[in-house]
Amino acid sequence: MFMIGLPAVTLAACSSTRTPVTTEPRIDPYYQAMYGTMTNEKFVVQAMDLRRVDPQFWRQEVPYVTSERPGTLVVDTPNHFLYLVMEGGRALRYGVGVGKSEALVFRGTATIGRKAEWPRWTPTQSMIKREPERYGPYAGGMEGGPTNPLGPRALYLYKDGRDTLFRLHGTTEPYTIGTNVSSGCIRLMNQDIIDLYGRVPTGTRVVVINA
Template identity: 85%
Template sequence: MIGLPAVALAACSTTRNPVVEEPRIDPYYQAMYGAIYDDKFPIPAMDLRRVDPQFWRQEVPYITTERPGTIVVDTPNRFLYLVMEGGRALRYGVGVGKNEALVFRGTATVGRKAQWPRWTPTRNMVQREPERYGPYADGLEGGPTNPLGPRALYLYKNGQDTLFRLHGTTEPYTIGTNVSSGCIRLMNQDIIDLYSRVPVGTKVVVIN
């Protein structure tokens, strides 16, 4: 048998690191979570590689006794559903409270809506984490650094503010986790979308 040249043998045995291709994001979702420049403040695009695709906004089958137009928040699974006709719902990924004691449960209504809302930590938040929330005890005006993000839906029960909100976030890559101080956070593009779809008076059911 004729031996192969040493160079050829070396070429055959050379090991190379495999090329890992970046996952391709569907242009539909790239557009859905693209940058927004025509709002009061610019909103950067989401890097969807950092959020599990199950938490991207999508229409899904959803069987419920709740009427279309109702918001259902499934905190254990970190999903928010906007009930639609025909056994369907628009599903959004959410971030929820760090522990069960911090999460609202039961039925409420959207008592107020706000764009680029002012944020004031609750007294309990300041007492629980004074170094983190104490500097903002008097409130923080709406803007890119405000924890409520570009929109907020305020949950009321029996005509009283529950102090729980559905809102945007300055930490969009925490969606799908238990990280908040009790309120329900959505990606900023998602809370803007939800805000545009629901009026004041919308029923909200929070499952815990």
């Protein structure tokens, strides 16, 4: 009986496996709160899933040496960063998504000529021509809201008193932060554009660095 039972015992021992324990990286509560759900808005701003965005693109204060005066915005499109210059060689850095088309046309200096909360959005003629099925239905414009591509805030850049058609705005695709996207201007995570909107007034100098 022992001889008969032995193989079964041995087989059971050899076939047993341990289920590997996997744990997701722990996100600092500070950042969880920073990118949490915002219910004090006209429309609810959903919490950001930070696992989908590289931590280098989360809002943070960093060393930053520049000749630009504090309060200036510097948009570094090749590296997908936007800096709000601060005193003492520091800056508040935001991650951005960069458009492959319209955004790459502009470089140099401008000013924030207009600010808008939950802005209306109208696709450009080039966007409609390039993707008529996607953008054609909105040729007449789209009211602000959770599905609006500009997100909860927009900062409109002007040069010599004229609209450059270059915007800093939120997004419905926050996971594209840190990448070059198909269309649009400079997009930030929605919590970040709301934060930036509250920090910079109309007339703020903006420097756009392009490759």
